[in-house]
Amino acid sequence: MTRFQVLVVGAGPAGLAAAIEAATAGATVMVIDENSAPGGQLFKQIHKFFGSSAHYAGIRGLDIGRKMLDEAQSCGVEIWLDSTVWGLFPDNHVAVIRDECSMLIEAEKVILAAGAYENALSFPGWTLPGVITAGSLQTMMNVQRVLPAKRMLMVGAGNIGLIVSYQAMQAGMDVLAVIEARDRIGGYAVHAAKIRRYGVPILTSHTISEAHGAERVESATLVHLDDRFLPIEHTERRIDVDMICLAVGLTPMAELAWMAGCQFAYVPEAGGHVPIHDENMETTVPGLYVAGDITGIEEANTAIDEGRLAGIAAAEALGYCSQDEASGRKALVCERLDELRLGEVNRTRRTVQRILQAQSSGVQQELSDVSPQRGRSQIG
Amino acid sequence: MTKSFSTTGIAAQGELRGSPGYPTEARMQKGAVAVIECLQEIPCDPCEAACPVGAITVGQPITNLPVLDESKCTGCGLCLAACPGQAIFLVDLASTDGEAIVAFPYEFLPLPTKGTPVEAVNREGAVVTSGWVVRVLNPRKYDRTAVVYVAVPREHAHEVRSIKRERFQQGAG
């Protein structure tokens, strides 16, 4: 059986960051990803990132992806692609399918960085060819370099809806409208400004009531909503589109954490069920860590920093890094994470972090109540 | 104060003029100056690092709105390309012939060419006037964010923030 010190599930920004930290500290690291290319969602992000200029801001997502991949490879991280982790069994036994064979890999520490999946929104006509998720359009345009349609309606004015609308125009599509059920845009104002400048209307308090077409999307009916999100009679109108993109939120892809027996919290603002973790990104299953969107939906730069935390913590637990050194490095990363979560726009993210911390303390308290010798100090 | 901007993406003139990144009319009359239309506190500071003369300050925390020191700003335009939100422009009211020059970041094809006439749009994408392209800069260091300079009638200088986007015709597959 193959054995690694650190096994990372997912080669996106969180997974690569975790792998780089652990490998740099001296551990043997393997990253496994079911896709045929690494980088997670990074290579689709052709826009310049926000955040601190001391740390990746102003650089395009795809270029950050390239840098991280190069760094991971030069640290000696082994990366398996086209390999699906389908099970996580006791004592960090990881079940993988690769080349149509199933195998078990043993690891001392496992870091789950599987990301999230896009939510769907159902309405009459949603199964018609032409209704897709926003991420799906992003993949087609920015990775596969193909345009599936010409006239698009975007459902959802969060950052993804706004950014993908802009990218659709860069690729040559017309965006007829962005609709949003809330009474305000959910994403950054500057993302909205940059599509309004090109005449894209953003219709708040609107939803889609139906998609029409014989063999594919030909038009959509929009309806105005009242302040209880109920459709207002006689406000329906039809627009001609051949594509409808859904940007209605993400849900953490946490099935492996469920399977491994992690304790979860249900936090709607984080995207739903999320595995509880401590300040080391370690779950309630010793030796099992989480990082990135699997812990709650945020963005690429927080995923990178959470990955770093998990990687440093795993390396520390393995003895590759002294407690002092690790604590210094973790403190720097935490400072950056706090910085990325500042501002009124990020108030919900801070609430999520407080809820998760409270949940984590609650769990630790329970554990030490039940069996005083067994606290969080018994790690790895 | 930022209600309009953060709910709709469109800044009202009052919101803009009151913000720390907006220069005075007097400074615009002296020559090209940066006009920062960043009114929402988000963690972001590449503009500060991009400015070669230290005319932009964000400081700590990085959610601070960028502050423009108009006396230091030389109107070089580097910040236009650096801003990930494409929220920075140049306005130059120095000319005496009734025209103003407005520069904006542009990331579409086809890139406009110098000397060509254009339809200039406001923040809502409505055509407000016609103008012509004075210059297009797209050096490597701008990392694919071109900066387009258009000349428009002076009275539209505070409205014009881009040009009407030509539908880019892709080649056949």
Next chain:
Amino acid sequence: MRIVDHPILGKLAQDRTVTITVDGRALEAIRGETILATLLAHGIRKCRTTEKHHEPRWFFCGIGRCTDCVMTVDGVPNVRTCVTMVRQGMVVETQTGLGEDGGGES
């Protein structure tokens, strides 16, 4: 259609091609792209029809999770075209329902 030029991604390299057939039609594909990308490049907007009501389906998530985009490839049904790379001579067919077993015992 293909995005042959892009303000951020630059020009598309189209020199390394393979030929696949889709419902008997020979189509040029770019080496390294997915089957779905080839379909989109050629304006094809259907992958299959549903088992019960024979409705058309195309793609949805584009990343291999939802299985909307499955087609029969080289006789094997239910292949996710959004995550399967093209190969020279690949035979792709619009799938009807759950597809026919391509070989072996049922």
